[in-house]
Ligand SMILES: [Fe+2]
């Protein structure tokens with residue numbers, strides 16, 4: 399689906415694309431951890447934890463971008479963002495626990511446990527999925543936004559969030575990660591990326607870490 403001409407719908411659509419990729423990747427990590435032999439994952443641990451760690455980092459970046467570029471602006475215009483801020487705080491506690499486990503497994507691969515990874519990913523799902531739905535369906539619902547914010551301000555929020563994604567996030571990891579958790583049919587206008595990034599940088603960034611992307615459900619093409 400192409401980006402929307404209406405800025406309100408486009409902001410909601412861009413958020414939904416990112417959230418869909420986050421959900422798809424969460425499901426894929428659980429599937430691999432449950433179905434793949436633990437000894438096999440331990441033998442390829444740097445790549446496997448690289449893949450899992452990319453999800454954890456991406457989610458942290460996504461929330462940091464929202465807290466800096468989206469929520470304050472919406473709040474200034476009278477939108478109620480406290481619900482989403484509280485949800486972020488709950489999710490951050492899960493992220494901290496995941497980061498601690500990843501650090502421990504990287505320091506001593508013999509401590510890696512697929513069962514523990516599964517329990518960490520199962521523990522986050524209710525808080526996370528409810529939040530992802532609320533943000534798209536309630537907070538960024540175009541009819542709610544239209545009541546508070548003009549189209550120019552919505553475009554400003556969208557542009558600022560994209561800029562922050564380059565400085566707060568790590569596009570060389572975040573963008574390939576989002577792309578390979580998005581069905582190939584949706585890649586053509588992926589996140590409204592400029593052509594140079596879409597067709598030159600993205601394949602290069604993908605290639606740089608292709609060993610960790612082998613766990614993903616889709617290819618870049
Ligand atoms: Fe979001």
Ligand SMILES: [Fe+2]
Nearest residue numbers: 461464482533
């Ligand atoms: Fe969020």
